[in-house]
Amino acid sequence: MITQYEISLPAFRRGFHLITSHLIGAIGSLPDKGLLNLFIHHTSAGLMINENADPSVRVDLNSSFDHLAPERMPFYTHVMEGDDDMPAHVKSALTGVSLTIPISGGRLKLGTWQGIFLGEFRDRGGSRRVTATIYS
Amino acid sequence: MITQYEISLPAFRRGFHLITSHLIGAIGSLPDKGLLNLFIHHTSAGLMINENADPSVRVDLNSSFDHLAPERMPFYTHVMEGDDDMPAHVKSALTGVSLTIPISGGRLKLGTWQGIFLGEFRDRGGSRRVTATIYS
Amino acid sequence: MITQYEISLPAFRRGFHLITSHLIGAIGSLPDKGLLNLFIHHTSAGLMINENADPSVRVDLNSSFDHLAPERMPFYTHVMEGDDDMPAHVKSALTGVSLTIPISGGRLKLGTWQGIFLGEFRDRGGSRRVTATIYS
Numbered sequence: 001m002i003t004q005y006e007i008s009l010p011a012f013r014r015g016f017h018l019i020t021s022h023l024i025g026a027i028g029s030l031p032d033k034g035l036l037n038l039f040i041h042h043t044s045a046g047l048m049i050n051e052n053a054d055p056s057v058r059v060d061l062n063s064s065f066d067h068l069a070p071e072r073m074p075f076y077t078h079v080m081e082g083d084d085d086m087p088a089h090v091k092s093a094l095t096g097v098s099l100t101i102p103i104s105g106g107r108l109k110l111g112t113w114q115g116i117f118l119g120e121f122r123d124r125g126g127s128r129r130v131t132a133t134i135y136s
Numbered sequence: 137m138i139t140q141y142e143i144s145l146p147a148f149r150r151g152f153h154l155i156t157s158h159l160i161g162a163i164g165s166l167p168d169k170g171l172l173n174l175f176i177h178h179t180s181a182g183l184m185i186n187e188n189a190d191p192s193v194r195v196d197l198n199s200s201f202d203h204l205a206p207e208r209m210p211f212y213t214h215v216m217e218g219d220d221d222m223p224a225h226v227k228s229a230l231t232g233v234s235l236t237i238p239i240s241g242g243r244l245k246l247g248t249w250q251g252i253f254l255g256e257f258r259d260r261g262g263s264r265r266v267t268a269t270i271y272s
Numbered sequence: 273m274i275t276q277y278e279i280s281l282p283a284f285r286r287g288f289h290l291i292t293s294h295l296i297g298a299i300g301s302l303p304d305k306g307l308l309n310l311f312i313h314h315t316s317a318g319l320m321i322n323e324n325a326d327p328s329v330r331v332d333l334n335s336s337f338d339h340l341a342p343e344r345m346p347f348y349t350h351v352m353e354g355d356d357d358m359p360a361h362v363k364s365a366l367t368g369v370s371l372t373i374p375i376s377g378g379r380l381k382l383g384t385w386q387g388i389f390l391g392e393f394r395d396r397g398g399s400r401r402v403t404a405t406i407y408s
Contacts, residue, residue, distance in 0.1 A: 002169050002272070004240060033274050035309055035405055037171055039238050041247030043187040049369050050361055051315040056350040057361055063347040064362045068204065068340065075199040078192040089186055089193050090200045097185050097250075098236050100370050102311050102403045104276060109403055111313030114369075131238045131245055133171055135271060135407065136274070138305050138408070140376060173307055175374050177383030179323040204340065211335040214328040225322055225329055226336045233321050233386075234372050267374045267381055269307055271407060 001031070005132040012120045012128075014084065015062040018052055020116045023132065024108065031136030034103040041129045044088035044122045046095030052115025065091050065119070088121035095119045103136070137167070141268040148256045148264075150220065152184065152194040156252045159268065160244065167272030170239040177265045180224035180258045182231030188251025201227050201255070224257035231255045239272070273303070277404040284392045284400075286356065288320065288330040292388045295404065296380065303408030306375040313401045316360030316394050318367030324387025337363050337391070360393030367391045375408070 007026040009019060023038065030036070040047050051057040069090035071083040078086045099116065102109040110116075118128065143162040145155060159174065166172070176183050187193040205226035207219040214222045235252065238245040246252075254264065279298040281291060295310065302308070312319050323329040341362035343355040350358045371388065374381040382388075390400065 002171075004169060004238065033276060035274075035407070037236050037238065039236070039245070041245070041250060043185070043193075043247070043249050048365050049315070050365055054350060057315075057358070060348050060350045060358050061361060061365060064341060064345070064358075065365075067345070067347070069200060073200070073203070075203070076196050078190060078196045086193070086196050086200075089197060093184050093186055093197060093201075094230055094366055096232060096368060100236055100309050100311070100372055102276065102309065102405045104403070109311070109313070111315070111401070113315050114313065129247070131240070133238045135171070138307075140305060140374065173372050173374065175372070175381070177381075177386065179321070179329075179383070179385050205336060209336070209339070211339070212332050214326060214332045222329070222332050222336075225333060229320050229322055229333060229337075230366055232368060236372055265383070267376070269374045271307070 001136050003134045007130040007132055009118060009128040009130060011126045012118060014120055014123050016058040016117045016119055018115045019118045023116060027132050030103050030106050032106055034134055034136035036101045036103055037133040039098045039131045043092055045125055045128050046092045046097055046119035047099045048095045048117045048119055049114050050117055051113050053113055084123045091119060091121040137272050139270045143266040143268055145254060145264040145266060147262045148254060150256055150259050151198040152253045152255055154188055154251045155254045159252060163268050166239050166242050168242055170270055170272035172237045172239055173269040175234045175267045179228055181261055181264050182228045182233055182255035183235045184231045184253045184255055185250050186253055187249050189249055220259045227255060227257040273408050275406045279402040279404055281390060281400040281402060283398045284390060286392055286395050287334040288389045288391055290324055290387045291390045295388060299404050302375050302378050304378055306406055306408035308373045308375055309405040311370045311403045315364055317397055317400050318364045318369055318391035319371045320367045320389045320391055321371060321386050322389055323385050325385055356395045363391060363393040
């Protein structure tokens with residue numbers, strides 16, 4: 001059985017933001033066993049699973065991604081949409097735009113320290129759309 | 137229901153290449169609702185979703201990946217297959233070799249600006265094989 | 273049909289480690305056609321598909337990931353759990369924690385040179401837990 005949900009995320013500032021609760025709230029009840037696929041419909045944002053407990057990890061992940069894909073690299077040619085635009089496409093390539101997570105006992109089977117993060121890579125990305133597809 | 141297709145991609149030069157139309161043409165009709173998994177059977181190429189409109193984004197993504205995984209790093213020990221070989225394995229690790237995309241209303245549910253890209257990381261990678269698996 | 277397995281990986285030292293045989297042994301028989309999803313329940317480790325033949329590739333992948341996410345970056349604020357901790361979270365973001373692989377003819381449909389790797393990003397990560405979910 002396949003169920004699909006369209007989820008709208010509120011606008012977040014540039015950085016990594018924990019969205020596990022928002023997604024679970026939007027999806028409602030999960031099957032006993034299956035898989036959840038999340039897919040974000042944008043090319044300057046991404047989805048990631050990482051540490052949910054200490055907010056300093058998110059801050060350092062953002063700094064690390066800024067370090068991996070800096071603004072104003074001399075070789076950039078796609079520069080008309082702002083300094084944050086081309087790095088955002090690179091960061092989206094690095095995190096990916098899709099996650100597949102096991103479901104077990106009616107719950108997402110995440111590790112104790114795992115949360116689902118939105119990577120918002122634009123300074124003002126606005127609201128973002130995610131499709132959740134559940135197989136059971 | 138599960139359907140599987142083997143798709144052969146023509147040889148592309150090093151860089152990121154938009155293959156959305158090629159894949160959709162090879163797959164034929166899609167179910168009303170489901171998921172498409174794409175898997176590339178190589179370790180010096182990758183699959184990525186990114187901006188489909190402005191070709192300058194692809195050029196800059198290629199430059200950025202060359203910057204992230206440069207040729208002739210002093211610590212490389214795997215150097216017998218050419219200067220482009222070890223960076224290709226690193227780039228494949230960064231993009232990944234697999235994508236999972238929702239299907240809705242008989243179409244791939246991609247965002248307006250999203251396209252599917254082959255990351256060809258060898259100078260002369262030749263034809264590449266992809267398996268498409270559809271769940272419905 | 274959905275089948276799920278919990279797999280425990282033995283402790284490995286920091287680096288990339290080929291675990292294809294271990295996983296296949298733990299899963300047992302595969303269906304004729306389907307998909308295998310692997311999900312690692314940790315935020316300082318990852319899963320990756322890459323070259324299975326020449327061990328020098330794994331060595332260089334490890335060096336490359338150390339280069340991409342170095343220890344003691346001046347901007348790190350999450351520094352209480354050791355110099356290897358914050359880089360491990362960045363590396364996990366880069367590889368991802370989940371893989372989806374096609375199954376065909378009762379076997380994993382990997383390319384000739386493709387193997388499944390654990391990315392162990394802590395110096396002493398200990399045993400790691402993976403959930404395998406099979407759709408058929």
